[in-house]
Amino acid sequence: MLSIQFIRENPELVRESLSKRGEATGLDEILRLDGERRRLLQEVENLRARKKQVSKEIGSMKEKPAELLAEMRDTGERIKSLDHEIGRNEEELNNLLLRIPNLVHPSVPVGSGEDENIVVRSWGEIREFDFQALPHWDIGVNKGIIDFERGVKISGSRFYVLKGLGAKLQRALIAFMLDLHIQQHGYAETYLPFMVKEESMLGSGNLPKFADNLYHDAEDDLWLVPTAEVPLTNLHRDEILEPGTLPLYYVAYTACFRRESMSAGKDTRGIKRGHQFDKVELYKFVDPDTSDGELERMVGNAEEVCQKLGLPYRVLQLCSGDLGFAATKTYDIEVWAAGCGEWLEVSSCSNCGDFQARRANIRYRPQVGERPRFVHTLNGSGTALPRVFIAILENYQQSDGSIVIPEVLRPYMGIDALR
């Protein structure tokens, strides 16, 4: 979230950033509540200071004067009622603050939606086919590696079953990506909870605003993670990192769970958009001065996955209107899928600045003895499995119906083609 001090001191800047995103504000109410809060705080703190003073004096008296006791009783009542008022005020203020998206990074192009995203570079050749390239839903069924019907039978629409070498290909991809980031890019491997507390969802910015897209277990009040970004953000929640510990790089594989209620009827064919999918996630906690460069490097790490797999891709810079809630700047990577003839988003890499750090209270101490500052956090897919899976099936299909396995996956698959 944004700091209330910052909003108080730069209301116009915040308003401008919100309008770049096409967000209605609510800033006036925030400023009003903040002013009221500070007025109440001053009043209650003065009363408290007096009460503290007087109580101390009473402690050292032999005779306790009745009228002083009575006055302090009244003061106590007054403090209590002011406290309640402040409590209500802060709750309201906090609710509003938690729904304000991050500031837009100055380098982000202004635009109203995904049509105005900018292609910043592309890589690889789009393959020409001398036969009709099939979409993955046909390939998957032909090869007996994706079972849509049984997925639906077990769990309903937007679920599928991977079988045999299909399941193995997915596992190979996960292992390949993890190994690459751990061994080549210096990320620390983690295995995380797939279910988190409400507090953790607040920390990453998924709650309170986006409850619609999350699965929630009412019984134990736990939420299924929509991305490993959630538990990764919370890894260092409420911590002050000692000098010298930054930057921290983490990589994790998790399943991700999304209700996709917003995209009902969209992408229903195939495995492009399911309620459950696998993803390898990159995450960084860094010094604020370095986060711009760290974002570029993170995108590079994700691109390398595509390059090593030989998948043609393009990198988009999201315009202000398409930026996610917590992000200040984002690059998407889209790979080409020859069968369905689409660019598929396989990665989204964002610099969240101190937005999540503030929510999750993640700080670092620049030098021994200095005051703590909020870290910057970055997250990026490295990458999302189903879409890479799709791209491999569709781009590596052969006229005889077989699928060539990309070189880098062969050690994990033990075969060079799906026949």
Next chain:
RNA sequence: GGAGGGAUCGCAUAGUGGUUUAGUGCGGCCGCCUGCUAAGCGGUUAGAGGGGGAAACCUCUCUCAUGGGUUCGAAUCCCAUUCCCUCCGCCA
């Protein structure tokens, strides 16, 4: 799930109603001393939010797991919650 025990300043501990602005030890930091190191000696040691100030800084309030309550006054008494430990039960 049942029964007990616990949660205090980075760590370990003391503290059962009023100079507690939470003591002590360890660790950390800064000095001093010292061929070097160690030891020793002295000092220091958190976070958040208000108010004032150009700033350095000054000042107030809160924080002894969390939230309530009792009281003029709570780390200390009461209630609830969370987490941890031990035992029992169940279980990949």
